[in-house]
Amino acid sequence: MNMMSYDVVVIGGGPAGMAAALKSKEYGCTVALLERDADLGGILNQCIHPGFGVEYFKEELAGPEYAGRFTDLVNSAGIDVYIQTMVTAVNPERSVMAINQNGVMQISAGAVVLAMGCRERTRGAIMIPGYRPAGVMTAGIAQRYINIENLKPGSKAVIVGSGDIGLIMARRMYLEGIQVLGVYEIMPYVNGLIRNVKQCLEDFAIPLYLSETVIDIQGKGRLSGVVTARVDENFRPVSGTEKHIECDLLLLSVGLIPENDLSVRVGVELNTATQGPLVNNGLETNVPGIFACGNVLHVHDVVDNVTREALKAGEQAARYAKKTGVKPKEPRKILAGENIRYTVPNYYHPGAGEKVDICFRVSRPISDGYLVVSSPERVILEGKPRGFRPGEMEKFSLSPKLQGKDCSDVILSVRRRSNGN
Amino acid sequence: MERYDVAIIGAGIVGTATAWKLARYKIKTVLLEALPDLACGTTKANGGIIHAGYDPKTGTLKAKLNVQGASEYPVLAEQLGFRYKQTGSLVVGFNEQDEQYLKMEYQNGKANGVPDLKIIYGEEIRALEPRINPQATVALHAPTAGVLDPFEAAYAFAENAHQNGVDVYFQFKVTGITRKSDGFVLHSSSGNVEAGMVVNAAGVYSDVVAALAGSQDFTVTPRIGEILVLDKEISNPVRNVIFPIPSPTKGKGIVVIPTVSGNVLVSATARNIEDKENISTSREGLQELLQGGRKLVADISAGQVIREFSGLRAVSSAGEDFNIGPTPGIRGFITAGGIQSPGLASAPAIASLIRDCLAEEGLVLREKPDYNPLRKAGVRFSALSAEEQDRLIKENPDYGQIVCRCEYVTAGEIIDAIKTPLGATTIDGVKRRSRAGMGRCQGGFCQPRILAILSRYLQKPPEQIWLEYADSPVVMGMLKGGCRQ
Ligand SMILES: Cc1cc2nc3c(=O)[nH]c(=O)nc-3n(C[C@H](O)[C@H](O)[C@H](O)COP(=O)(O)OP(=O)(O)OC[C@H]3O[C@@H](n4cnc5c(N)ncnc54)[C@H](O)[C@@H]3O)c2cc1C
Ligand SMILES: Cc1cc2nc3c(=O)[nH]c(=O)nc-3n(C[C@H](O)[C@H](O)[C@H](O)COP(=O)(O)OP(=O)(O)OC[C@H]3O[C@@H](n4cnc5c(N)ncnc54)[C@H](O)[C@@H]3O)c2cc1C
Numbered sequence: 040m041n042m043m044s045y046d047v048v049v050i051g052g053g054p055a056g057m058a059a060a061l062k063s064k065e066y067g068c069t070v071a072l073l074e075r076d077a078d079l080g081g082i083l084n085q086c087i088h089p090g091f092g093v094e095y096f097k098e099e100l101a102g103p104e105y106a107g108r109f110t111d112l113v114n115s116a117g118i119d120v121y122i123q124t125m126v127t128a129v130n131p132e133r134s135v136m137a138i139n140q141n142g143v144m145q146i147s148a149g150a151v152v153l154a155m156g157c158r159e160r161t162r163g164a165i166m167i168p169g170y171r172p173a174g175v176m177t178a179g180i181a182q183r184y185i186n187i188e189n190l191k192p193g194s195k196a197v198i199v200g201s202g203d204i205g206l207i208m209a210r211r212m213y214l215e216g217i218q219v220l221g222v223y224e225i226m227p228y229v230n231g232l233i234r235n236v237k238q239c240l241e242d243f244a245i246p247l248y249l250s251e252t253v254i255d256i257q258g259k260g261r262l263s264g265v266v267t268a269r270v271d272e273n274f275r276p277v278s279g280t281e282k283h284i285e286c287d288l289l290l291l292s293v294g295l296i297p298e299n300d301l302s303v304r305v306g307v308e309l310n311t312a313t314q315g316p317l318v319n320n321g322l323e324t325n326v327p328g329i330f331a332c333g334n335v336l337h338v339h340d341v342v343d344n345v346t347r348e349a350l351k352a353g354e355q356a357a358r359y360a361k362k363t364g365v366k367p368k369e370p371r372k373i374l375a376g377e378n379i380r381y382t383v384p385n386y387y388h389p390g391a392g393e394k395v396d397i398c399f400r401v402s403r404p405i406s407d408g409y410l411v412v413s414s415p416e417r418v419i420l421e422g423k424p425r426g427f428r429p430g431e432m433e434k435f436s437l438s439p440k441l442q443g444k445d446c447s448d449v450i451l452s453v454r455r456r457s458n459g460n
Numbered sequence: 461m462e463r464y465d466v467a468i469i470g471a472g473i474v475g476t477a478t479a480w481k482l483a484r485y486k487i488k489t490v491l492l493e494a495l496p497d498l499a500c501g502t503t504k505a506n507g508g509i510i511h512a513g514y515d516p517k518t519g520t521l522k523a524k525l526n527v528q529g530a531s532e533y534p535v536l537a538e539q540l541g542f543r544y545k546q547t548g549s550l551v552v553g554f555n556e557q558d559e560q561y562l563k564m565e566y567q568n569g570k571a572n573g574v575p576d577l578k579i580i581y582g583e584e585i586r587a588l589e590p591r592i593n594p595q596a597t598v599a600l601h602a603p604t605a606g607v608l609d610p611f612e613a614a615y616a617f618a619e620n621a622h623q624n625g626v627d628v629y630f631q632f633k634v635t636g637i638t639r640k641s642d643g644f645v646l647h648s649s650s651g652n653v654e655a656g657m658v659v660n661a662a663g664v665y666s667d668v669v670a671a672l673a674g675s676q677d678f679t680v681t682p683r684i685g686e687i688l689v690l691d692k693e694i695s696n697p698v699r700n701v702i703f704p705i706p707s708p709t710k711g712k713g714i715v716v717i718p719t720v721s722g723n724v725l726v727s728a729t730a731r732n733i734e735d736k737e738n739i740s741t742s743r744e745g746l747q748e749l750l751q752g753g754r755k756l757v758a759d760i761s762a763g764q765v766i767r768e769f770s771g772l773r774a775v776s777s778a779g780e781d782f783n784i785g786p787t788p789g790i791r792g793f794i795t796a797g798g799i800q801s802p803g804l805a806s807a808p809a810i811a812s813l814i815r816d817c818l819a820e821e822g823l824v825l826r827e828k829p830d831y832n833p834l835r836k837a838g839v840r841f842s843a844l845s846a847e848e849q850d851r852l853i854k855e856n857p858d859y860g861q862i863v864c865r866c867e868y869v870t871a872g873e874i875i876d877a878i879k880t881p882l883g884a885t886t887i888d889g890v891k892r893r894s895r896a897g898m899g900r901c902q903g904g905f906c907q908p909r910i911l912a913i914l915s916r917y918l919q920k921p922p923e924q925i926w927l928e929y930a931d932s933p934v935v936m937g938m939l940k941g942g943c944r945q
Pocket of ligand 2: 469470471472473474475492493494495498499500501502503504505506507508509510511632633634635661662663664665666669683684685686687727728770771772773799800801802803804805806
C-alpha cells in the first residue's frame with residue numbers, strides 16, 4: 040500500500056475540483072487532485088453544447104473547452120493529479136483511501152475538498168411501472184453514448200422530465216436524426232432553464248407537455264412504446280387522458296442528486312432538501328477540515344457558479360490546512376423560510392467582517408414576489424418585486440452591514456405581492 | 461445429432477440444481493435453455509428466502525423438500541462458492557388471534573422437522589429485530605431460515621455441472637418433442653438433440669413442455685409477484701426475514717427481506733394473470749408493497765426504492781403441492797410442475813427427488829471417480845481488505861479500475877464474469893454475476909463502460925450486445941459519420 044501526505048486532497052476532477060485545487064495551490068499548499076475518470080473535466084466533457092463560461096471567461100465556450108482551460112492551468116500549477124483513481128473512503132481524521140491500477144493509496148490530508156459532482160435520478164427512484172426493457176435510460180447516459188461513444192441510443196425518443204440535460208438532449212438527438220416525440224413534465228412548470236426551453240425545444244418544434252407523465256413502459260426486449268397521461272394536483276394520473284406512444288427510446292431527466300456516498304460515510308450531515316452537505320459560509324461541513332463545493336454540495340445549472348464556489352472552498356481548505364484561519368465564533372443559522380427550498384450555506388460565522396454569499400432556490404414558481412431577509416426579531420431587507428423559478432439558482436450577499444451588530448440567525452423567504460401566484 | 465442420456469429443459473434453479481446433481485454420475489447430460497442466459501425466468505425474480513420449512517402442511521412434498529433443501533444450502537454455499545446468510549426469520553403477530561395462528565404454525569413446523577423454532581414475545585422480538593413495528597407482540601422465530609441471491613446459486617450449480625461435463629445450450633427453446641422407442645428428440649429452431657430421458661423444469665411453461673411430449677395432465681397459471689429493492693445506505697438493513705401472518709387469499713403476504721449484499725427487498729404482491737411473458741410492475745402493486753412493508757418495518761419509504769421488478773409463480777391445476785414425478789404413459793419423462801415457493805429453498809432436494817425418479821425409470825447411475833464437488837467463488841473486490849486489494853491489483857491491474865461506482869465493482873471482476881465458463885453475454889448477465897449496475901444508480905454510470913467491455917471480450921459490435929433477452933440491444937449502432945477501425 041502506498042502511503043502519502045498532502046496539505047489538501049481534492050476528490051473529483053470536474054470544474055469544482057480543479058478550481059479548488061488551483062486555489063489551494065495558490066496559497067502554497069501541497070495538493071493532490073484525485074479523479075476516477077481518464078480525463079479531468081467531469082461532466083463537462085460530455086456537454087459539447089455551448090453556454091459555458093459566459094460569466095467567468097466572458098466568452099461562450101463549449102463544456103470541453105471550459106474544462107480544457109482549467110485542465111491546462113491545473114497541469115502547469117504543480118498539483119499532483121491522479122487520474123483513473125477512485126476514492127473509496129474518507130475518515131473523519133482526513134485519511135483518504137483511493138484505488139488505481141498501481142494499487143491502494145492511503146493519503147493523509149490536512150484538509151479535504153469534496154467535489155464528486157452529482158448523479159442522475161433513475162427510473163426506480165420515480166417508480167414508473169411497466170416492463171424493464173432496453174432503451175430506457177437517463178439523459179446523461181444517452182448524452183455519453185452520443186457525444187463520447189458516437190453510438191445511437193435509439194431512433195424515436197420520448198423524454199420524461201424537463202431537467203436541463205433532457206432539454207439539451209432533445210436538441211442533440213434532433214440534430215443526430217433521432218425523432219424526438221415530446222418532453223413530458225409531471226409538474227405544471229419546467230424544471231430546467233428557460234433559455235434551454237427556448238433554444239432546445241421551441242427552436243426545433245419539439246413539443247413540451249406540462250402536468251403529464253409516463254405511466255407505463257412497454258416491450259420486453261427493446262422498448263416498444265409508452266403510455267402517457269395527464270396528472271391531477273396530487274400527481275395522480277387522470278383516467279381517460281392516456282395516450283399510447285410508439286417509441287424505442289425513453290430518456291429520463293428527472294433530477295440530479297449530489298454524489299453523497301463518501302460524504303455520508305465520513306459522517307457529514309446532509310441537507311434533506313439538497314441531499315448535499317450542510318455547510319457554513321466557509322463551505323466547511325460539520326466534520327472539521329472537510330469542505331464541499333460544486334454539484335456534490337448542491338446541483339448548479341451554470342458552471343461559472345461552480346467555479347466561484349470552488350475557489351472559495353479551495354481557499355478555506357488551504358487556510359485550514361495551514362492553520363491560518365481565524366477561530367470563528369459560534370455559528371448563526373441561515374434558514375429557508377416561506378417558499379424557499381434550500382439555501383447554501385446553512386450557517387455563517389458572525390464578526391468576520393466578510394460578506395456572506397448565499398445561494399438559494401424557490402420551491403415553486405412565483406411570478407410576482409420579492410425576497411425578504413429577516414432575523415427572528417426584524418426584517419433586515421426586502422428585495423424588488425420580480426419573478427422567481429425553481430429552475431434558476433438565486434444569489435444574495437449578506438454584507439457585514441446587514442449582518443448587523445446582533446448577528447442573529449437569518450431567514451430567507453420569498454413573499455408574493457398579490458394573491459395570484 | 462448429439463445423443464444424451466438425460467436432457468433437462470429449463471435452466472432455472474430446478475434445472476441447474478438437477479444438472480449439478482446428475483453431474484456426479486457417468487451419464488451424458490445436457491441442460492437446454494430458451495433464453496440467452498441461466499436463471500432468467502422466475503429464478504431471477506423472487507425473494508431469495510431459504511424458508512425454514514414450518515409453513516407447508518405436514519406430509520406434503522413441499523414440507524419434506526423444503527426442510528431438506530434448507531438444511532443442504534449452508535454446506536452447498538461453502539462447496540460451490542455462493543453467498544448464503546443464515547438470518548433467521550420472524551412471523552410477526554399483533555394480537556391474540558395471531559398468537560393462536562403462530563402456535564399452530566409452530567406445531568406444524570415441529571412436525572415437519574424444523575429445528576429450533578420458538579414463539580417469542582415483546583422485548584425478545586425487538587432484541588432480534590430492532591426495526592420491527594413496535595406494535596408487534598408475538599412472533600414465530602425460525603433461526604434456520606436464510607437468504608441468498610437465487611441467480612448466484614443457479615450459476616454455481618450450473619458452473620459446477622458444466623465443469624463436470626454437463627453441456628449447456630442457450631437460446632435452445634424446445635418447440636417440439638418426438639417420442640422414439642429409445643427416448644426423445646427435442647426440437648428447436650437452433651437444432652435438435654436426442655435424449656434417453658427428459659426432465660421438464662420449464663417453470664411457468666412446464667405445462668406447455670409436458671403437452672409437447674403428449675401429456676395434458678395439468679395447466680400452469682402465472683401468478684405475478686412484484687418486488688421492491690431498497691437502497692443500502694439509507695435503509696439500514698433489517699436482520700431477519702420478516703413475515704406477516706399469511707392471509708388465505710394473498711399467500712405469504714408482503715415480506716421484508718435482508719439480502720446477502722445488504723439491501724432490503726419488499727416481496728411480493730400476488731395476482732393471477734394469463735400472459736406467461738408478463739413481468740411488468742403496476743402502480744397499485746408498488747403502493748401495496750410499500751404499505752405492506754410498513755406494517756412490519758415502519759420507516760420503509762418510497763424514497764428508498766432503487767428498483768422494482770416482478771416474477772411469476774407457477775400455479776398448477778394439479779394442486780397446491782409440488783407436482784414432481786414421472787408422467788403416466790410416457791416412460792422417462794419426469795416433470796417438475798407447480799414449483800412455486802418454496803421452490804428455491806427446496807431446489808437441492810427437488811434435484812435429489814428427480815434423480816431418484818430417473819433411476820426408477822431405469823437410468824443407471826454410477827458415480828464418476830473424478831467428480832469435483834467444489835467450485836471456486838469469483839473475486840469480490842469490495843469484500844476484501846485494503847491489503848488484499850492492493851496485492852490483487854499488483855497481480856492484475858484490471859482490479860484497480862472501478863467500473864461500478866455504487867457497488868465498487870472492478871473491470872477485473874467484469875472480465876471474470878464474461879470469461880468464466882457459461883459466463884455473461886449480456887449487460888444483465890454481467891450485473892447478476894458481478895453486481896455492477898445493481899446499486900443505487902442502476903447502471904446510470906457504468907452501463908456504457910460495461911457495454912464496451914462486453915463488446916471487446918465477446919468481439920461483437922455494441923449494437924449486438926443485449927440487455928437481457930434476445931434482441932434487446934441497448935444501442936442501435938453508430939451515429940452518422942461513424943466508422944469502425
Ligand atoms: C448535462 C449538463 C448540461 C449542463 N449545461 C450547462 C451549460 O450549458 N452551461 C453551464 O454553465 N453549466 C451547465 N451545466 C452545469 C455545470 O456544468 C455543472 O454543474 C458542473 O460541471 C459541475 O461541476 P462539478 O465539478 O461539481 O461536478 P462534475 O463535473 O460532475 O465533476 C465531478 C468529478 O468527480 C469525479 N468523482 C466522483 N466521485 C469520485 C471519487 N469517489 N473518486 C474520484 N473521483 C470522483 C467524477 O468522475 C467527476 O469527474 C450542465 C450540467 C449538466 C450535467
Ligand atoms: C415473487 C416471487 C417470490 C418468491 N419468493 C421465493 C422465496 O423467497 N423462496 C423460495 O423458495 N421460493 C420463492 N419463490 C418461488 C421460486 O422463485 C420458484 O419456485 C423457482 O424460482 C422456480 O424455479 P424453476 O427452475 O422451476 O423455474 P424458472 O426459474 O422459471 O426456470 C424455468 C426455465 O425454463 C425455461 N424454459 C421454459 N420453456 C422452455 C422451453 N420450451 N425450452 C427451453 N427452456 C424453457 C425458462 O426460460 C426458464 O429459464 C418466489 C416466486 C415468486 C414469483
